[in-house]
Amino acid sequence: MRKEFLFLVIIIFFSLDSFAQFTKYVVSFTDKAGTPFSISDPSKFLSEKAIERRAKQHIAIDETDLPIVSAYIDSIRSVENVTVLDGSKWLNQICIATADSLAILKINSFSFVAKTSPVKRLVRSNVAERNQSPEWAQKNKFSKETKGILSPASPPVSGNYYSYGNSYAQVHIHNGEYLHNNGFRGKGMLIAIIDAGFYHYRSLPAFDSVNLNNKIIDTYDFVDNEASVDEDNYHGMMCFSIIAGNIPGELVGSCPDANFLLYRSEDVASESPVEEQYWIAAAERADSAGADIISTSLGYNTFDNPVFDYTYKDMNGHTSMIAKAATLAAKKGMIVLAAAGNEGDDSWHYITTPGDADSIITVGAVDTLGIPAPFSSYGPSSDGRVKPTAASVGSGTAISSTSGTIQAGSGTSFATPNLAGLVTCLWQAFPDFTNMQIIDAVKKSSSIYNAPDNRIGYGLPDFKKAFDDLTNQEIIRNIAPVLQNNFIKIFPNPFKNNFTIAVNPPLTSVATFSLYDAAGKLYFAKKVSVQSGVIQVIHFNQMQLLQKGIYILKYNDGKNKKSLKLMAQ
The missing domain is CATH 2.60.40.1930 (Macroglobulin (MG2) domain)
Structure with a gap:
């Protein structure tokens, strides 16, 4: 009896010690039983814009749209030394902060708790404080994204609405100017950018137009739980400039007339799965705000604590939290574009998550001549789906620097917003088509659609071809009743x-x-x-x-x- 008691004490001791290594957890719930809400009355829990998007695309409202049961959250909040941070109704889970091992044991004892999963390890005292300066680049996940050779600024092309300057090559490679010249520049569309921060977007010249015209609808920092995203890392700002920048003759973005949501979910000072939960919260906020497009230049495969690391086998679209959420965002009617990753020339080699998600556009990188970038991550997904989906200019991409000058950047991070902007303009032209119909037209317009590969997927989209294809489909829709007789x-x-x-x-x-x-x-x-x-x-x-x-x-x-x-x- 004494030996059994001692064994139990040892088990509890090691369990508590194991829990003590972590400070943030995801608590997953078993159900949404007893909720006062009903999917037959969505106005009680979904925004008008979210309902409109679903109705327009004939998307059924389901249990994933229902809020988390408030009684479950209250019970978790009542546990001593626990702080509830945020949650995901899509995945029916919340994120909590606690360093109390007994609190986790208490939470696991609740019948409505399916599991608790650590997502952030304890920060040791020897870990340096995060450097908030714009030069913070040497010790973070974006350090591989290098400066490249900036394409010469193109002289104004007769007939073009914009004078693109250095960004002409990255737009022209997709025939993107065809959309702009025909009046499709993003007006009325809403793009959510989920990234690592948008350093000084309020004052940099690339964003004069979006700021002057009040194009930024909402901002939120899910890492620090505050509204401001202006003082954080520059990576999101650079991605933002590729879509929204407007300095005639120097840099014109791929969708400068759209409205924008700027959300920070990435903490560049560390790498842990809690950032996936932040991303999910951002995607759900984008859904509520009525976003049409999510552009995200983040990807995950390995973490500070190797216990969290993924394997290539996990890149199947349904293992990581963030991939599940990206797929759900697509099911809610949004178009999600995610960077393929910059692991093509290292030992990992393959795409990262959420690039493995289903029903999204995963973006690889080429240079301005259409040659695949060596660093661009390879597909397919581990379950054999074509990945990347397509490619755009991510080597020598014209971007705004932190000083306001135009420089070149390299990384699938920069290919993603370039393509996201043009996809947005295409959808603006054909608002009666669903997200998946737009994605299908983009795929079919691509340079190697009939023979996709593991480097650039279906290839380089041609937006004139996509426009013509959708025009024909629109004609067929309208003419079909007439042709019956x-x-x-x-x-x-x-x-x-x-x-x-x-x-x-x-x-x-x-x-x-x-x-x-x-x-x-x-x-x-x-x-x-x-x-x-x-x-x-x-x-x-x-x-x-x-x-x-x-x-x-x-x-x-x-x-x-x-x-x-x-x-x-």
């Missing part, structure tokens, strides 16, 4: 410089479209492969050489014939 339709009619034909072919064949004038003179004949039951859109451009008057378009698939009258103005 008439398998071919011309619009606009009358036309000036171009017209479009929508056809729902009755037969799979090679059809001929022939254009004649009123006197029967043939102007052209175009052969197109058509498939029965599949609506196709065919564009006839540069018709301005036609004389004004009446024309006849004839359709012939070998069995079915149709003649339509149209007028050139």
Whole structure:
């Protein structure tokens, strides 16, 4: 009996000693039983903007949207020496701070607690204080992101809305200026940037326009639990400049007219899983604020305490907390873009989390010539999905420095916001499409869509191609009811410089479209492969050489014939 008692004492002693090594924990709950809220009445717990986004995309409200049961939180808060920091309704968990081992044993005894997981180790006295200066770069996770060769500033290009300067190459590689020139620059869209801090964004010249026009809707520091993010690390500021910067002739961002949420979740002085919980809290705040896009240039694989380290096998989209949350953010209707990581040329080699999440865009890095950057992390995810999803300029990217000058930066951190801005502009152009339909169009527009690899995924997106693809889809959506009674339709009619034909072919064949004038003179004949039951859109451009008057378009698939009258103005 004495031996058994001594053994129990030893077990408790080592358990308490183990708990004493940590100061922050995630407490996961078993359920949301007894909640006073109902998914049938979401206005009681979701913001109007969050509800609108779900309704617009026909996304069902589910239990993950319900708040954490307040009685559970109150019970945890009542435990002596415990401070509740924040929580996640999506994952049904809260983050707490305590150095009291007995408190953790008490919490684990509650029937509604599924588990407690340490996420931050005890800070030893020999750990240096965090250096808050902008030069803090040598001893943090971003030290690998180096300065590169800045592309020469491009002279103003005739017809371009913006004078991009040094940022022209990173926009042009995606045909991004096509969106800007057609009026899609982010107006009315809301982008959340979750990062490590936004050093002096209030005073740096790259952000004059967003500050003057009150484009920053919300800021919050989840590390220090305060509203201000201006005094922290510069990494988020540099990423922000790639999207929102506007210094004509020097730096113009990929989406300068959007509105922004700036959230800090990363503590560069240390690396621990508690930062994943901070990120989750930021993503849920972005959801509530009505964000369309989340751009995050953070990634996790190893930590200060090796007990928390991930393996490549864990990069499967459903092991890390942050990957689970990123996937849920996508399920709530947002588009999430995450950096692939800068581990391509080191022993880790592969993507980091949350880049392994499902239904998001994971971004690798290339230079301004489209050559993959050596440091850009490799895919696939450990469960075999294509990763990265796509690539953008992350080697020699034009960014704002802490002094306000324009410099070059290298890292997938900088590829991510560049692509995020252009994706936002594309979605602005097609607001009736869902997040996944926009992502699908971006993938299909990419340079190696038919043969994706583990370096740049589907390749470099071409936003003119994506725009054209979505335009065709939009036409098909609108014309489909008309084609139920008439398998071919011309619009606009009358036309000036171009017209479009929508056809729902009755037969799979090679059809001929022939254009004649009123006197029967043939102007052209175009052969197109058509498939029965599949609506196709065919564009006839540069018709301005036609004389004004009446024309006849004839359709012939070998069995079915149709003649339509149209007028050139």
